[in-house]
Amino acid sequence: MRENVQKNRRFRGTPRGFHWAVMPILFLVVWEMAAIAINNQFILPRLGSVAVVLATPFSPILGSGSLVDNAIDSLQRVVVGFAVGAALAVPLGVAMGRWSTVDRLVDPLIQVFRPIPPLAWVPLALAWFKIGLASMVFIIALGSFFPVLLNTLDGVRSVKRTWIEAAMTLGATERQVLTKVILPGALPTIWTGMRVGFGIAWMCVVAAEMMPGTNSGLGYLILYAYNFSQVQVIIAGMIVIGLIGLGIDTGLRRFEERKFRWRELER
Amino acid sequence: MKKLVVDRVSKTFETDTGEEVEALRGVTLEVEEGEFICILGPSGCGKTTLLRIIAGLDTPSEGAVLVDGEPVRGPTPRLGMIFQDYSLYPWRRVVDNIAFGLELAGVGKATRTERAREYLELVGLDEFADAYPYELSGGMRQRVAVARALATEPAVVLMDEPFGALDAQTRNAMQRELLEIWEKTMKTVLFVTHSVDEAVFLADRIVVLTTRPGRIREIVAVNEARPRDRTCTAGASLRRYVLGLIDEGRPDT
Numbered sequence: 001m002r003e004n005v006q007k008n009r010r011f012r013g014t015p016r017g018f019h020w021a022v023m024p025i026l027f028l029v030v031w032e033m034a035a036i037a038i039n040n041q042f043i044l045p046r047l048g049s050v051a052v053v054l055a056t057p058f059s060p061i062l063g064s065g066s067l068v069d070n071a072i073d074s075l076q077r078v079v080v081g082f083a084v085g086a087a088l089a090v091p092l093g094v095a096m097g098r099w100s101t102v103d104r105l106v107d108p109l110i111q112v113f114r115p116i117p118p119l120a121w122v123p124l125a126l127a128w129f130k131i132g133l134a135s136m137v138f139i140i141a142l143g144s145f146f147p148v149l150l151n152t153l154d155g156v157r158s159v160k161r162t163w164i165e166a167a168m169t170l171g172a173t174e175r176q177v178l179t180k181v182i183l184p185g186a187l188p189t190i191w192t193g194m195r196v197g198f199g200i201a202w203m204c205v206v207a208a209e210m211m212p213g214t215n216s217g218l219g220y221l222i223l224y225a226y227n228f229s230q231v232q233v234i235i236a237g238m239i240v241i242g243l244i245g246l247g248i249d250t251g252l253r254r255f256e257e258r259k260f261r262w263r264e265l266e267r
Numbered sequence: 268m269k270k271l272v273v274d275r276v277s278k279t280f281e282t283d284t285g286e287e288v289e290a291l292r293g294v295t296l297e298v299e300e301g302e303f304i305c306i307l308g309p310s311g312c313g314k315t316t317l318l319r320i321i322a323g324l325d326t327p328s329e330g331a332v333l334v335d336g337e338p339v340r341g342p343t344p345r346l347g348m349i350f351q352d353y354s355l356y357p358w359r360r361v362v363d364n365i366a367f368g369l370e371l372a373g374v375g376k377a378t379r380t381e382r383a384r385e386y387l388e389l390v391g392l393d394e395f396a397d398a399y400p401y402e403l404s405g406g407m408r409q410r411v412a413v414a415r416a417l418a419t420e421p422a423v424v425l426m427d428e429p430f431g432a433l434d435a436q437t438r439n440a441m442q443r444e445l446l447e448i449w450e451k452t453m454k455t456v457l458f459v460t461h462s463v464d465e466a467v468f469l470a471d472r473i474v475v476l477t478t479r480p481g482r483i484r485e486i487v488a489v490n491e492a493r494p495r496d497r498t499c500t501a502g503a504s505l506r507r508y509v510l511g512l513i514d515e516g517r518p519d520t
Contacts, residue, residue: 260358
């Protein structure tokens, strides 16, 4: 009986299984045809030359480290920057969501700073922190701060009033209300904010690595490759950036689907 | 000593537009230990406000609430509250929902789980200990909420239209079960409802409120033995009498 169910599930998946591949394959075919037609590797290289770069992720490129080395550098920066941003945003969001006085005090400042793109902070970051890890972390932290903050705020506000009141009548202290009702109740929304924030952080790190004076990271690598007209390296680097971003988002979403199922099922 | 005393409680709200609304005026009520009281009234009569004040979730503008002679100054585990929307924590299993109050009080994991299972058995849901609330029907969820409120052994149980969201059959079954639980635990119960039928079936005494500002219209004693027959003539005439009280309490339209 159980085996049947599993078999059925597998069969049901099969016919649709290849749908996702149709557009990417079409895209690659069009690319290859265009590359042949243009016939200029400095504008659009053939698939094969990009594939060669991707197939040798550990070999150094133009004397500035391999794809893997640079990806690791970028990932380290994004993790540190995101951690700083989220570590500031979550407590502030909880405080703003829980105490309206904090909200009224801080909100005007948030409204003014939020529309400034993280990259507009680059010159100031350079002036304050000079070239190096600190300014990159600053930019990345800023980029992830706002989505995490706003989702945390939203999550805390969406916690049902009777969840809090039930806890209070069961004897919860203010601290217990925060840690045992508000945080777990808001966590699915906070997690969504972290996903969005991490996505933006990943975009920021690539851009931040294009700042003058940087000498490693995927953003640096593709800009450096441009200076040597190595378009196949630029594209290979972009593909790696995209795949890492997709991989991280998928991981975070899987976790969300597994752990926070109650949000959808709660009627 | 009376178990619960509501002493000349009045409540005036200020709306967003700065208007003052008088929700309750001079409500006085004395409840004996083990009594089952229904607070009945038309919608908007302030019955939920009264219950929230008793629970310590709202403060009265005037007057006071005493439990075992001690004034209520805020929410306390001495007063268990059951909400209409069940208010279970969807991220906690049923058994952990019931153990929540004990967890807050610092009771160890083994002890509180054991106690939670006892109350789960009391409400007849022992098989569902490891389920999540969203896997249960409305009636089952409300039984979990009852078990959760009882697990901290409150002096008084307050229920705010707990069966209001349930269909008629489930509602009748829940009323019978609640009476069984009440007889086993001997708790003092204050039960808010807008259903005359429900009040007549459940209560020792029915507190009938008027429309806003809510005042006590009359306290009606129900002297019929339990289990009560929903269709008997004594019940019918009592229902007619109570309905009359509610209608009189309405402003002329």
